[in-house]
Amino acid sequence: MSRAQRRALALLPAGALAALLLTGCGSHGGAAGGPGAAGSTSPAPAPSELAHMQKLVDDADSAASAADSDAAADN
Numbered sequence: 681m682s683r684a685q686r687r688a689l690a691l692l693p694a695g696a697l698a699a700l701l702l703t704g705c706g707s708h709g710g711a712a713g714g715p716g717a718a719g720s721t722s723p724a725p726a727p728s729e730l731a732h733m734q735k736l737v738d739d740a741d742s743a744a745s746a747a748d749s750d751a752a753a754d755n
Contacts, residue, residue, distance in 0.1 A: 683751045690743035693736040
């Protein structure tokens, strides 16, 4: 597996997290009185969801560090 492929696989969970956050925050526009009306708020995520997302980010960071170490060892 090439260095670029390892890095892409390591960053996949971080990309998924970013997509999830953008999807959750992306519905702030729209017609007045609609679901995205100004002043409406989304419910806060549950603590277990936050813990799960933090674990995904930590795992992605760890995988990226491991990929960097492997790449440095290859040189």
